[in-house]
Amino acid sequence: MVNRHVVGAHYGLRDWIAQRATALFMAIYTVVFGICALTLPELSYEAWSGLFSNGLMKFATFLFFLSLFFHAWIGIRDIWMDYVKPTGLRLVLHLITIFLLVGYAGWAAQILWRL
Amino acid sequence: MSEVTVRKQRPKHLAIHEIRLPLPGIVSILHRVSGAGLFLLLPFLLFLFGRSLGSPETFATFEAVVSHPLAKLVLLGLLWAYLHHFCAGIRFLLLDLHQGLDLPSARNSARIVLVVSLALTVIIGVKLW
Numbered sequence: 157m158v159n160r161h162v163v164g165a166h167y168g169l170r171d172w173i174a175q176r177a178t179a180l181f182m183a184i185y186t187v188v189f190g191i192c193a194l195t196l197p198e199l200s201y202e203a204w205s206g207l208f209s210n211g212l213m214k215f216a217t218f219l220f221f222l223s224l225f226f227h228a229w230i231g232i233r234d235i236w237m238d239y240v241k242p243t244g245l246r247l248v249l250h251l252i253t254i255f256l257l258v259g260y261a262g263w264a265a266q267i268l269w270r271l
Numbered sequence: 272m273s274e275v276t277v278r279k280q281r282p283k284h285l286a287i288h289e290i291r292l293p294l295p296g297i298v299s300i301l302h303r304v305s306g307a308g309l310f311l312l313l314p315f316l317l318f319l320f321g322r323s324l325g326s327p328e329t330f331a332t333f334e335a336v337v338s339h340p341l342a343k344l345v346l347l348g349l350l351w352a353y354l355h356h357f358c359a360g361i362r363f364l365l366l367d368l369h370q371g372l373d374l375p376s377a378r379n380s381a382r383i384v385l386v387v388s389l390a391l392t393v394i395i396g397v398k399l400w
Contacts, residue, residue, distance in 0.1 A: 176367065180364070183361065186357060201323075201326075204323060204330070208324060228313070231306045231307075232307070232310055256313075260313055260314075260317060264320075266321075267321040267324055267325075268324075270324070270325070
């Protein structure tokens with residue numbers, strides 16, 4: 157047996173799993189949404205907004221957005237880590253990414269709960 | 272004692288136009304490119320989503336915006352980006368589960384991802400417009 161002391165902040169594995177869990181949820185949502193959208197009787201405001209005013213769909217759609225924003229955070233953070241070497245600049249880009257994504261989450265909530 | 276430190280010239284090969292990426296490599300970099308593109312255009316997509324669900328009036332604005340040729344072109348690009356990210360993502364999930372790790376299957380699945388995402392883009396694109 158190997159007794160290895162793991163050091164570090166331990167966020168690597170957590171983010172690796174989160175990236176895949178959010179991907180799986182979004183993939184399932186995409187298929188369900190695709191079927192719902194294709195079976196809409198007509199592409200009108202009534203039919204389209206009716207789809208999202210359903211409680212379960214609203215809940216799933218909001219979860220989709222949260223998954224998307226967390227997934228995007230990990231992906232974009234990795235891009236900055238790979239290509240931007242100056243620490244200060246990278247930190248600024250990380251912060252801008254976080255601010256944008258948190259803002260988008262509020263925006264998505266507002267769109268869905270106005271219905 | 273000499274102050275001069277001679278740095279060993281390590282061979283570097285970063286001539287991107289000369290590097291021939293294999294198919295799985297192309298799928299991989301397109302996964303990153305499509306993800307970055309989707310991220311950059313998130314405000315546009317959220318704007319459209321909000322307009323489409325606001326009221327019958329804003330829905331009309333939504334329809335006017337998406338019927339503009341330039342918007343259609345951008346949305347077609349985003350549709351491809353989403354579908355490629357989706358298909359390549361499923362491939363990566365299967366690789367994580369140790370499915371299709373050998374070179375012939377990996378090359379084959381990379382080809383399938385490229386073809387299927389392009390075909391779906393054409394089919395859905397034609398259906399929507």
